[in-house]
Amino acid sequence: MTHALLRLNHVSRRFGGVLAIQDVSLEVQTGELVGLIGPNGAGKTTLINLITGVLKPTHGEIEFEGSKISGHAPHQIARSGIARTFQIVQPFPEMSVIENVTAATLFGGRAESFELARTRAAEALEQCGIMDLAEQPAAALALAQRKRLELAKGLALRPRLLLLDEVNAGLNASELDRAIVLIRSIAAKGVTVILTEHLMRLVMQLCDRIVVLHHGELIADGTPDAVVKDPHVIRAYLGSKFAADAGRAETAS
Amino acid sequence: MKWGTTAAGLVLFFAMLACAISGDNYLIRMATTFAMYSTLALSWNLIGGFTGYPSFATAAFFGLGAYASGVMELHGFSLLSGVVVAGFVAGFFALALGALVLHLRGHYFAIATLVVADVVREFANNAESLTGGGMGLNVPLRHGSPHSQALFYLLAMSLCAIVAIFAAKGVFKSRLGFGLRCIAQNEAAAASIGVNARAYKTAAFALSGVFPALAGAVYASWVTYIDPTDVFDVLLTIKPIVMVLIGGSSIWFGPIVGAFVFIVLEEFVWRHLLNFHTGSLGILIALLIVFLPGGLRSLIHPHNVFQRLRRARP
Amino acid sequence: MLFLQVMADGLLLGGLYASIAAGFSLVWGVLNIINLMHGSFIVLGAYLAYFANQRYGINPFLFFPVAGAALFVIGFVIQRLVLNRVIGKTVLITLTLTFGLDLVLSDLMLQAFGADYRKLVLHPSLGLLDLHLVVIPLDRLFATAASLAATCLLWILLRSTRLGRAIVAVRMDAGAASLMGVRAEAVYAVTFGIAAAMAGLSGSLLAAIFPISPLMSGAYLAKSFVICVLGGLGSVPGVIVAGLLLGMIESISSIVVGPNFSTTISFVLLLSLLFFRPNGLFGRRGFE
Numbered sequence A: 001m002t003h004a005l006l007r008l009n010h011v012s013r014r015f016g017g018v019l020a021i022q023d024v025s026l027e028v029q030t031g032e033l034v035g036l037i038g039p040n041g042a043g044k045t046t047l048i049n050l051i052t053g054v055l056k057p058t059h060g061e062i063e064f065e066g067s068k069i070s071g072h073a074p075h076q077i078a079r080s081g082i083a084r085t086f087q088i089v090q091p092f093p094e095m096s097v098i099e100n101v102t103a104a105t106l107f108g109g110r111a112e113s114f115e116l117a118r119t120r121a122a123e124a125l126e127q128c129g130i131m132d133l134a135e136q137p138a139a140a141l142a143l144a145q146r147k148r149l150e151l152a153k154g155l156a157l158r159p160r161l162l163l164l165d166e167v168n169a170g171l172n173a174s175e176l177d178r179a180i181v182l183i184r185s186i187a188a189k190g191v192t193v194i195l196t197e198h199l200m201r202l203v204m205q206l207c208d209r210i211v212v213l214h215h216g217e218l219i220a221d222g223t224p225d226a227v228v229k230d231p232h233v234i235r236a237y238l239g240s241k242f243a244a245d246a247g248r249a250e251t252a253s
Numbered sequence B: 001m002k003w004g005t006t007a008a009g010l011v012l013f014f015a016m017l018a019c020a021i022s023g024d025n026y027l028i029r030m031a032t033t034f035a036m037y038s039t040l041a042l043s044w045n046l047i048g049g050f051t052g053y054p055s056f057a058t059a060a061f062f063g064l065g066a067y068a069s070g071v072m073e074l075h076g077f078s079l080l081s082g083v084v085v086a087g088f089v090a091g092f093f094a095l096a097l098g099a100l101v102l103h104l105r106g107h108y109f110a111i112a113t114l115v116v117a118d119v120v121r122e123f124a125n126n127a128e129s130l131t132g133g134g135m136g137l138n139v140p141l142r143h144g145s146p147h148s149q150a151l152f153y154l155l156a157m158s159l160c161a162i163v164a165i166f167a168a169k170g171v172f173k174s175r176l177g178f179g180l181r182c183i184a185q186n187e188a189a190a191a192s193i194g195v196n197a198r199a200y201k202t203a204a205f206a207l208s209g210v211f212p213a214l215a216g217a218v219y220a221s222w223v224t225y226i227d228p229t230d231v232f233d234v235l236l237t238i239k240p241i242v243m244v245l246i247g248g249s250s251i252w253f254g255p256i257v258g259a260f261v262f263i264v265l266e267e268f269v270w271r272h273l274l275n276f277h278t279g280s281l282g283i284l285i286a287l288l289i290v291f292l293p294g295g296l297r298s299l300i301h302p303h304n305v306f307q308r309l310r311r312a313r314p
Numbered sequence C: 001m002l003f004l005q006v007m008a009d010g011l012l013l014g015g016l017y018a019s020i021a022a023g024f025s026l027v028w029g030v031l032n033i034i035n036l037m038h039g040s041f042i043v044l045g046a047y048l049a050y051f052a053n054q055r056y057g058i059n060p061f062l063f064f065p066v067a068g069a070a071l072f073v074i075g076f077v078i079q080r081l082v083l084n085r086v087i088g089k090t091v092l093i094t095l096t097l098t099f100g101l102d103l104v105l106s107d108l109m110l111q112a113f114g115a116d117y118r119k120l121v122l123h124p125s126l127g128l129l130d131l132h133l134v135v136i137p138l139d140r141l142f143a144t145a146a147s148l149a150a151t152c153l154l155w156i157l158l159r160s161t162r163l164g165r166a167i168v169a170v171r172m173d174a175g176a177a178s179l180m181g182v183r184a185e186a187v188y189a190v191t192f193g194i195a196a197a198m199a200g201l202s203g204s205l206l207a208a209i210f211p212i213s214p215l216m217s218g219a220y221l222a223k224s225f226v227i228c229v230l231g232g233l234g235s236v237p238g239v240i241v242a243g244l245l246l247g248m249i250e251s252i253s254s255i256v257v258g259p260n261f262s263t264t265i266s267f268v269l270l271l272s273l274l275f276f277r278p279n280g281l282f283g284r285r286g287f288e
Helices: A044-051 A074-079 A097-107 A114-127 A143-156 A173-188 A200-206 A224-229 A231-238 A240-252 B002-022 B025-050 B058-074 B079-101 B106-126 B146-173 B175-185 B187-192 B197-223 B235-247 B254-272 B277-291 B302-311 C002-031 C038-056 C060-081 C091-113 C138-160 C162-172 C174-179 C184-209 C214-231 C236-256 C259-276
Strands: A006-015 A018-028 A033-037 A059-064 A082-084 A161-165 A192-196 A209-214 A217-222 C128-130 C135-137
Touching: A006 A044, A018 A044, A018 A059, A018 A217, A033 A044, A033 A200, A044 A082, A044 A161, A044 A192, A074 A082, A074 A097, A074 B187, A082 A143, A097 A114, A097 A143, A097 B175, A114 A143, A114 A173, A143 A161, A143 A173, A173 A192, A173 A200, A200 A224, A209 A224, A209 A231, A217 A224, A217 A231, A224 A231, B002 B025, B002 B146, B002 B254, B025 B058, B025 B146, B025 B175, B025 B197, B025 B235, B025 B254, B058 B079, B058 B106, B058 B197, B058 B235, B079 B106, B079 B197, B079 C259, B106 C091, B106 C214, B106 C259, B146 B175, B146 B197, B175 B187, B175 B197, B187 B197, B235 B254, B235 B277, B235 C091, B254 B277, B277 C091, C002 C038, C002 C135, C002 C138, C002 C162, C002 C184, C002 C214, C002 C236, C038 C060, C038 C091, C038 C184, C038 C214, C060 C138, C060 C184, C091 C214, C128 C138, C135 C138, C138 C162, C138 C184, C138 C236, C162 C174, C162 C184, C174 C184, C214 C236, C214 C259, C236 C259
Parallel strands: A033 A192, A033 A209, A082 A161, A161 A192
Antiparallel strands: A006 A018, A006 A059, A209 A217, C128 C135
């Protein structure tokens, strides 16, 4: 039996008195496009931080491609094939766009030389459609462009798993459409994607599978249709009244 | 840019040569001081400028080097072996210290390094059997006339500076330098794209400690008498920082320019305000920081300085 | 009993330390500046009290508010004219600037007062409070009481007055505060003035007990560092507790290894704290 690409085994994370992530177990197979949703404060970013090594689990283990990665440093995980974007974009502001991505190809992407790194960086910029901005300082970019830069840096790591943390927040309608196309094309190339998202329509459009987090617990995991009708999910987002209504509607049909 | 730096380098070289052949011991001494501070500023810039970690430990490394070498020479070893030992002692000390403080940022890092310098000074003060304590250490005198000695130390200190130049330039152009710049601009992002921040910071910090120690070693031999307040003087930390602020931290040779400007200015202060020397130095530092926050580049665009002053009201 | 005496000495000393560090913590927390002049402000306050006593016979326990007022003006002016230009700038810039300014202040004091230690002698001497188990010098008791009173007053100011709320608001978020109509500039100047005032009045109280010299500024600065890191930034109760703690530690170590190592011991404590718990025992995370 082949390993799941990513496996979380009863992962918990405590901050002082608060249990931010409670006993989350999850398996993601290669090629999936998973949406990670949940109300604000549910722990989505914390989960991503746990996977990428920014935080260590208080309990439980995380495995990637069969080997344990929980407890590894972020840079090690970046070099092992997992890339992430940050919710609040984190460029290197004083460097040009292409330098930003070259850093990623050089260090995480393990390019053998500066020249090779730069060439690969240009490819990533092309893929994200911002090659024309290559020489601009990262600080001068508009938000949508910064998001693409963030994405390009992630791709530059040649990841097998890409974690997108609210990569679409703040984009307008046409930018969103372009973003969807881009994410689909990335997934089509064989990259497994987990994306956290607030916008339901995006998640419904893009993802074959949705995982729902609430107060750090996994409360639903399934196809978009199933999840949307799940009373636990509805209660989490809209309150018990709507959950009861949905439950009754389900029983009636 | 390349021709500019080569030209500037040549000018500097000839200026130093001119001091050397002038026969004026005073000029030679100034040139030696310039070489010393260039070394300190260049190496500080590795951790302070490139990496963005404001280290206040320079004096600690300098003093360690001075004592390591001084003690070696006292026991009959050559200056060269003293210098080498100084480098290793400081390097290991920097590695150990780095493991303790490099997880700190900003003010906390600055204070920690400042405090370490003080603790090391106290240690030197109290380890009397090794260092002579508060009564100081007498380093054996070299043979030769004052003039030939002066030339020798100018050469020795210039060698320290040249080594520091190679290191600074090398780091600047290397993968390490690129990584340090990433760390300086956004450490979390750097880690997320594969930069081993801890290893790189440690390397930069260790390097920033080695070269001041070499300079300290030469210094001990040069002045032949050292004591803790002298070689652990906090001004040995502050002046190189001001020099880098003047000359610019983002290019590897900025510190040399800053060192040159500062020493010339300080010379002016020395000559005219001897009584109030420390205070005048303080005024100099304050003026430089307030009016040249962007370093010398502000002078090239003077209108920016006034804009900045007007805009400085938050 | 030696143990009780050492504890009592430590508490008396520590209470005095609270007002020394409170101003330092305020500037660091609100302006995000580590004020390397702080030690010199304390020493200046001490000299003002000394000369007021020498020339005019004024008791330092009456004079200390005056010293506070004088230092308030000095601090306010320095902030308005110089420090205001570097608000929000990097650690390097602010630290080096206050260092430079301290060089000036120290040298001026050295020129004016000389390096010799001076001792303010109270006539008549206040004497001792003999409680059988412990003996408490009354001058220390008054100094500590005054110091704690001033610190508590500061705390009340921060919590209950409009000015205090403005200061706290600016500390938390200067941008948001200015959107609410708080003039950050004015707050910075007043805050720095208050901090200098605390330093000045502490210095006056110290002058009643200890010999003074410009060479002492470093030691007081060092203690302020340690107390702030121990107690956490932006927390007045934290400063008080940390001050008491430091006083105790110094009192004990003075018996164990002698009085010369007090600064070194506080530094080692500081380094250990920075390594293990940089946010101190109390404070919310201050600015870095």
